[in-house]
Amino acid sequence: MNNSEPSLINNSSHNSKFVWLKHLQPDLILGGSILSLTPQILAEHQLQGLILDVDDTLVPFKRSFASGELIEWVTQIRQTADIWLVSNNLHQNRISTIADSLNLPYLHGAGKPSRRKLRQALTAMNLPAHQVAMVGDRLFTDVIAGNRLGLFTIWVEPIMAKQFTTPSLRNLEVWLSLSLGVTLHSPHKT
Numbered sequence: 643m644n645n646s647e648p649s650l651i652n653n654s655s656h657n658s659k660f661v662w663l664k665h666l667q668p669d670l671i672l673g674g675s676i677l678s679l680t681p682q683i684l685a686e687h688q689l690q691g692l693i694l695d696v697d698d699t700l701v702p703f704k705r706s707f708a709s710g711e712l713i714e715w716v717t718q719i720r721q722t723a724d725i726w727l728v729s730n731n732l733h734q735n736r737i738s739t740i741a742d743s744l745n746l747p748y749l750h751g752a753g754k755p756s757r758r759k760l761r762q763a764l765t766a767m768n769l770p771a772h773q774v775a776m777v778g779d780r781l782f783t784d785v786i787a788g789n790r791l792g793l794f795t796i797w798v799e800p801i802m803a804k805q806f807t808t809p810s811l812r813n814l815e816v817w818l819s820l821s822l823g824v825t826l827h828s829p830h831k832t
């Protein structure tokens with residue numbers, strides 16, 4: 643209708659590119675680790691369920707146990723939201739040990755950005771997709787998978803011990819997403 647508008651979005655040859663761009667955009671950029679996700683933030687976005695990534699979101703990749711801080715966080719959050727763990731990790735032993743220590747249900751070997759196991763967790767929660775958040779540290783797995791299923795997506799900083807460096811694959815994803823025009827600035831940071 644408006645001839646002066648940029649035509650790229652409406653150009654069908656670019657549609658598939660823009661669909662993926664849209665899926666890379668988190669609904670909320672926390673600007674901190676998962677421990678900074680509060681019941682207030684969940685209430686603000688009417689969230690009643692959380693699907694959590696495990697490696698580097700809950701537990702640093704090089705550790706195999708849940709910290710006391712994380713156990714406390716889960717205890718607080720589960721009073722207002724159903725929680726499932728959905729991990730791409732193929733090692734069931736690692737994921738089940740972490741899930742058991744938090745007393746949470748889990749699915750491993752999820753193959754995110756595949757939606758399959760996210761959908762399984764969502765079905766078990768029996769909640770509408772928009773009231774459930776996919777929370778993770780990776781754009782190309784967690785955020786894309788959550789957005790593809792219509793979940794609210796929350797991108798968190800990796801929960802890393804200070805001596806570990808940030809995973810380079812995550813940095814590459816961030817660089818690529820920024821260069822594609824994805825907005826990754828935390829609204830909570832000034």
Ligand SMILES: [Mg+2]
Pocket residue numbers: 695696697698699778779780
């Ligand atoms: Mg992760």
